[in-house]
Amino acid sequence: MAKQISQKTFDDVVRENMAEFDMDANEALQDAIQQFESQGVNLNIIVKDASLYAISEDGEVQHHPVVAAINKLSLALDNSSAASEDINDILKTIQNECDGDPARRNLAATNGAYPILFKALSCYKDVPENLNSVLKSFCALVDGQPDLIDASGIELLISLLKTYQNTPDTLELVIQAIRLNCIMHERNRLQFVNLNLIIILTEMLTMHRLNTTIIKEICICLRALTLDDDVRVPFGRATENAKTMVTEGDALKLIMQLCEEHRNDTSVLAELFLTLSCLAVRDEFCQEVMDRGGVCLIISACQSAVDDKAVVRQALLVLKALAGNDEVKHEIARLGGIELVVAAMNKYQNNAQVSSAACKVLTNITLRNTDNCYKVVECQGHEQIIQVMKIHPTVDKVQQNACMALRNLVSRAKELSECILALGAESLLNDIMKYHKDVADEAKAALRDLGCKVELRELWKGERGTIQ
Structure with missing residues (x-):
């Protein structure tokens, strides 16, 4: 270390x-x-x-600007006669210093910025013109530093969320502050959820269904609650939180309604699709999306916004998540989803993220479904998989997902192996085993199911000793 x-x-x-x-x-x-x-x-x-x-004229060592601003704010908060404009100027300095620079944020934190900004939030919680400035500085400070907040801070943010639910400008900043304190911090997420955050946010989706800025901020915050990114805990509650959103907050219904209402706004649609993919964590949830017409909506919206790379990628991620349900696999194929995925791969073959997402969809849609395997090959999907493998030879995720897609194509349809091997798949897969050690298992599985020569090593024989 x-x-x-x-x-x-x-x-x-x-x-x-x-x-x-x-x-x-x-x-x-x-x-x-x-x-x-x-x-x-x-x-x-x-x-x-x-x-x-620099040394001042009187020979005194000068403080760093962010430290000086924190000290000034502390004095101003203790001075009841301090002008609002002066306090806002100080807060702006703190915000500017913390924005975009982790070193200055850390310096601010180690010099007591959090308790002072918490005090400012408490002092100005009923003064919107100052509160917004405090919230902006607070967000700049806690970005990447969720350990700073304590239980009192979490309770205060929830209180502000309820108080300013009808004030969009302030509400957006409060939601942003909550979201920043949830990223990479399971304890904070748990405390927010215990204070009913999920239900409050889903209710606000209905209240602000015409405000695209609030919709996007709520979606990002909800997704932060479904992360499992805190290495300090053995396991998180991402799946449980997603389940709560669906069963108690009726989030699937709400999000699909919003997709329909905002289908012409690609920036909102991308956020809604990505959020939907985070909620499709159970078989029955995938089924519910299909029963509500969600698969048709997603495919139709993606076809309409095919020129928007972000919407296409998020739509692919949703289809990948939903295709975990066998009934949804059939529905996607019936509605032209396979043709859409292959067309997206062809259009954005130079984009690694879209290529990776498309391969994931093909992997899931062909799992345990021979008819879909033939359909993918009929649409030249196997050619597109090979093509993105050639275009992105150094991108592990593309190679990994492409290997899995090829493996699923032939695992139950061995007769498709010939047309895939004719494209040079064997040499590509052998190169992956040579240069992408983390993807070697997936490449080996694809080679095995394609009927190619592959060396299978027995890592452990039940004898005492270490695995070689």
């Missing part, structure tokens, strides 16, 4: 270089960076800006 140092330690070394070796700020900064990196110190969260090491 790389060593870490504090901002103060780094600053002291820079100033020591300037004082003892008569270096200018740039020389001193570069020398300090070189010193610490040679010692294996990680400087990713250290602010490295030569302009910050």
